[in-house]
Amino acid sequence: MGQNSVAPELLPGTLDLLILRVLALGPLHGYGIAQRLKQVSDEVLQVGESSLYPALQRLRLHGWVKAEWGASENNRRARYYTLTTAGRKQLVSEREEYDRMAEAIQKVLQMA
Numbered sequence: 001m002g003q004n005s006v007a008p009e010l011l012p013g014t015l016d017l018l019i020l021r022v023l024a025l026g027p028l029h030g031y032g033i034a035q036r037l038k039q040v041s042d043e044v045l046q047v048g049e050s051s052l053y054p055a056l057q058r059l060r061l062h063g064w065v066k067a068e069w070g071a072s073e074n075n076r077r078a079r080y081y082t083l084t085t086a087g088r089k090q091l092v093s094e095r096e097e098y099d100r101m102a103e104a105i106q107k108v109l110q111m112a
Contacts, residue, residue: 015047015055017098020083020091023065029078030056056081064090 022028022036034052037045059065064087072078083091 017094023083027080027082
């Protein structure tokens with residue numbers, strides 16, 4: 001797996017699920033989301049801007065996240081993303097679907 005971009009190797013929709021999950025903990029700017037994914041995954045998930053920002057835009061268009069401008073930790077202007085009520089419902093739905101798919105894949109991998 002490449003060090004700089006993980007999105008092409010994720011199952012379709014998985015990046016959206018991961019972003020929704022991170023934002024369930026509270027508002028973050030794009031760089032903060034990428035850093036949280038990298039940190040929590042022990043640096044396995046390193047999502048580049050070319051994957052992250054289109055995913056955030058897609059989530060905004062669906063109404064699952066909202067974005068507001070604010071100041072980052074180093075006083076720079078940053079767009080902060082927040083999970084909406086619809087986004088929380090989508091997170092539950094996507095998590096259930098992901099668990100179902102992961103279980104099915106596991107069954108195939110474990111077949112004798």
